[in-house]
Each structure stands twice: as structure tokens, then as C-alpha cells.
Amino acid sequence: MKFPIPARRLATALLLLTGLCGSAFAQNYPSKPVEVMVAFQPGGGTDSLARAYAEAAKKHSTQPLVVYNxxxxxxxxxxxxxxxxxxxxxxxxxLFVEVTILPHMGITKITQDDFIPIARLNADPAAITVKADSPYNTIEEFLAAARKPGSDIKVGNAGNGSIWHLAAASLEEKSGARFNHIPYQGAGPAVLALLGGHVDAVGVSPAEVGVHVAAGKLKVLGVMADQRIKGFENVPTLKERKIDLSIGTWRGLGVAKGTPPEVVENIRAMTKKAVEEPIMREVMDKLNLGYAYADGPAFKTQMVRDNETFKQLVTKLNFKN
Structure with a gap:
């Protein structure tokens, strides 16, 4: 005679089976190529960092990491x-700092809470960069021109609501200047627009203009940092010029909320080893990307803090869509 299995015992058995399957899945991770998403066009700092990371992680993963834009x-x-x-x-x-900005502008409902942070890799300040033959040789000259009635100083950024848009708008607020903000799909296209003479300046990081500065095509007038930065020691901070503004980006890695803890730890362990690879440091140094590693919990703390900071700044600057 067969007796029905009590519902509670059946539920327990199913939970146990699910746990075992999840554990087996995590142990076999990765069993196929892993994709690394870059939310901008190729050529910018985020894209360059992602490709360096994917290359460095090869030695510490059984499967390749493939970057896609x-x-x-x-x-x-x-x-x-x-x-x-x-x-x-x-x-x-x-991940990039805009994940703590865009929700407050009404551009997306996605927030930092939708991700599990793996690690922060980098942090860079904003900077004002112009063409090498620009009539502006100092940040004071640039801002003076932007204060004149009827001026139309075009400043390129990485898109509406991007950190570089917010940085330029913050500079307006601090200095009394007025810019015509021109959005692009990433810092790379914005820099190309500057090289082509379509905008007067960009507000992106020094890392994203470094190659062109070294080639003598662009010049950086000022960085929005607390102190001068490596590779641009001759460029003053805005604070040195009596403008109290320090703002910039960070970049790191994250996975969607709900990812199995064992998989998260696997990626964190792989990432910690990858950032120590010579190729990672070489690429970051070559591109003047500021190395700023922080583990998952520390990265999460920063995201929560920045979310509140930018929420207030977006409101203050009336940046909401």
C-alpha cells in the first residue's frame, strides 16, 4: 500500500534538491564564456578598463571573458x-558612477540596489580639456569667455545625466559660467567631437584624453580633484584656482541581484587576482586610469554614499528630466 508524501516533506526535498543543483552549478562556473558589458561606445575609459580586465582575467578563469558594448x-x-x-x-x-545618478534624473528605474558589487577598480576626476590650438590657455580664460553675454561655449559629455555632464554643470554653478552641453554616447565619441572641432571642450577624465594630450592635439586646463594627479602634474586643480569643486567617476564590476553567492565569490576571487596582473597595471598606467581597488563590501558602501550625494546634487542643479 502506497502512502502519499506529506506536503512539508515534499517541499523540504525540493528545496534540498534545488540547493544541490545550485551548488553544482556554482562549482561548475564558468562553463561557458562570460560577457562583460560596457554601456558606452568603444574608446572611452570604461571600455578600455573592461578590455584590460578581460585580458588580465584570462589566466584566472577556465573560460574567456568577452567584452561587448x-x-x-x-x-x-x-x-x-x-x-x-x-x-x-x-x-x-x-559599473560606473552614473548608476547612482541616472535614477534621480528619471532616466531609469535601475539603481545600485539592482546589482551585487564585485569590486571597484578605478577612480578618476573630471577635467576641462580643449584643443591644443584653442585660444584658452588657462581655466580662468576659458571660464571668462563662458561668462560673457551671448557666449556659446560647447562642452561635450558622455550623455545627458552622465558624470561628465554633472561635472560641467557643477562647474557652471560654482563659477557663474554658462555652457552649451552637447551629449554623446560615451566619452570616446565626445573626445572625437573635440578633435574634430565640433565642441570647444570636454569635461571627461584626463584618462580619456591622455593619448591625444601626449600627441600634442589637446591640452588639459584644470582637473576637478583635491590634488594634482599622476601623469598630469603640470595641470592645476580647480581648488588651486579658488573654485571649490572636486568631482569624478569610479568604475567597477557588478552582477545582477539574485546571482548565487558561490558565483559571486568566484568572480570576486578571479577579479582580485586579475587586478594584480602586470597587463592590468600597464594598461591603466598607459591610459592614466587611476588604480583604486576596493572589495565588494567597500564598493557597496561607496555606492550607497554616492547615491545620496548625487540625489541631492541632481535636485540642487534641477537636473531631473
Missing amino acids: KPGASGAIGLADVVGAKPDGYKIAM
Whole structure:
């Protein structure tokens, strides 16, 4: 005679089976190539950092890491692509500071809470850069021109609501200047627009203009940092010029909320080893990307703090859509 299995015992058995399957899945991770999402066009700092990371991680993964670009809506489209995928660790997002800005502007409903942070890799300040033959040789000359009635100083950024847009708007607020903000799908295209003479300046990081500065095509007038930065020691900070402004970006890695803890730890361990690879440091030094590693919990703390800071700044600057 067969007796029915009590519902409670059946539920317990199913939970146990699910746990065992999840554990087996995590142990076999990765069993196929892992994608690294960059939410901007190729050529910018975020893209360069992602490709350096993917190359450095090869030695510490049984599967290759493949970078793909998903630009649009100041990075919101790329973020949505990762959040909307199965949370299994096979899509890693190159997170950027805008994840703590865009929700407050009404551009996306995705927030930093939709991600589990893996690690922060980099931090860079904003800077004002112009063409080498620009009539402006100092930040004072540039801002004086932007204060004149009827001026039309075009400043390129990485998209509406990007950190570089917010940085330039903050400089307006601090200095009394007025800019015509021109959005692009990433810092790379904005820099190309500057090289082509389509804008007068960009507000991106020094890392994203470094190659062109070294080639004598561009010049940096000032950095929005607390102190001068490596590779640009001859460029003054805005604070040195009596403008109290320090603002910039960070970049790191994250996976969608719901990713199994064992997979998260696997990626964190791989990342910690990858950032110590010579190629990672060489690329970051060559591109003047500031090395600023922080583990998952520390990265999470920063994201929570920045979320509140930028929420207040977006409101103050009336940046909401």
C-alpha cells in the first residue's frame, strides 16, 4: 500500500534538491564564456578598463571573458541589459558612477540596489580639456569667455545625466559660467567631437584624453580633484584656482541581484587576482586610469554614499528630466 508524501516533506526535498543543483552549478562556473558589458561606445575609459580586465582575467578563469558594448541613454540601456538577464554570473556589468545618478534624473528605474558589487577598480576626476590650438590657455580664460553675454561655449559629455555632464554643470554653478552641453554616447565619441572641432571642450577624465594630450592635439586646463594627479602634474586643480569643486567617476564590476553567492565569490576571487596582473597595471598606467581597488563590501558602501550625494546634487542643479 502506497502512502502519499506529506506536503512539508515534499517541499523540504525540493528545496534540498534545488540547493544541490545550485551548488553544482556554482562549482561548475564558468562553463561557458562570460560577457562583460560596457554601456558606452568603444574608446572611452570604461571600455578600455573592461578590455584590460578581460585580458588580465584570462589566466584566472577556465573560460574567456568577452567584452561587448551596449550604449545608449547615458548607460541605462547597458545596465538594463544585465539586470534583465538571468542572474547566473554570465553577464558582468562594468559599473560606473552614473548608476547612482541616472535614477534621480528619471532616466531609469535601475539603481545600485539592482546589482551585487564585485569590486571597484578605478577612480578618476573630471577635467576641462580643449584643443591644443584653442585660444584658452588657462581655466580662468576659458571660464571668462563662458561668462560673457551671448557666449556659446560647447562642452561635450558622455550623455545627458552622465558624470561628465554633472561635472560641467557643477562647474557652471560654482563659477557663474554658462555652457552649451552637447551629449554623446560615451566619452570616446565626445573626445572625437573635440578633435574634430565640433565642441570647444570636454569635461571627461584626463584618462580619456591622455593619448591625444601626449600627441600634442589637446591640452588639459584644470582637473576637478583635491590634488594634482599622476601623469598630469603640470595641470592645476580647480581648488588651486579658488573654485571649490572636486568631482569624478569610479568604475567597477557588478552582477545582477539574485546571482548565487558561490558565483559571486568566484568572480570576486578571479577579479582580485586579475587586478594584480602586470597587463592590468600597464594598461591603466598607459591610459592614466587611476588604480583604486576596493572589495565588494567597500564598493557597496561607496555606492550607497554616492547615491545620496548625487540625489541631492541632481535636485540642487534641477537636473531631473
